[in-house]
Amino acid sequence: GQNIDQPTEMTATEGAIVQINCTYQTSGFNGLFWYQQHAGEAPTFLSYNVLDGLEEKGRFSSFLSRSKGYSYLLLKELQMKDSASYLCAVRDSTGGFKTIFGAGTRLFVKA
Amino acid sequence: GAGVSQTPSNKVTEKGKYVELRCDPISGHTALYWYRQSLGQGPEFLIYFQGTGAADDSGLPNDRFFAVRPEGSVSTLKIQRTERGDSAVYLCASSLPPPTGIHQPQHFGDGTRLSIL
DSSP: OOEEEOOSEEEEETTOOEEEEEEEEOSOOSOEEEEEEOTTSOOEEEEEEOSSEEEEETTEEEEEETTTTEEEEEEOSOOGGGOEEEEEEEEOGGGSSOEEEOOOEEEEEEO | OOOOEEEOSEEEEOTTOOEEEEEEOOTTOOEEEEEEEOTTSOOEEEEEEETTEEEEOTTOOSTTEEEEOTTSSOEEEEEOSOOGGGOEEEEEEEEOOTTGGGGSOOEEOOOEEEEEO
């Protein structure tokens, strides 16, 4: 079967660092994406990993270990506007472009 | 520039009725996806088009759901004999075609909020 697990909710303080974990079991693997989704809005792209290691993009970094089926999204210097859901998504190579999403992690940033 | 456009933004209808949801992708994006998202959940894959053809429709829940993309651009998701359980936000996304698009993110529309009474 195909399964993506993320924590349901996390809370962190403005200015701090938070790490959101994602584990996956999919029939194929052709890349892992992180998206941000504010309430009532469309998901927007944050990062992409296809090889093992860390990808850094400003305040956001994403890590991938394919052998462990594990990824994390690291958010630094948290701002109130970072309060949103963070979706981990895996592209299934057997289906070409089929993408499986996790349920998302709701992040609350407090002052 | 123009993003993915979905219409209507909201649709309220009675159980048993037929609905059509429209998606206009970003120009040049031949890959198009439909998802369904319920409250507190991630997007659930329904169907993926490459050009005019449905490359993967394994996520369609049953034969009441059908999608078309006759000219390889605009797509319509059709739901027959709607049920209350069909209530959700229906998201459309598009991306660049393969092989380039395999590493590209999907660009989402704002969705259609469907409510079945």
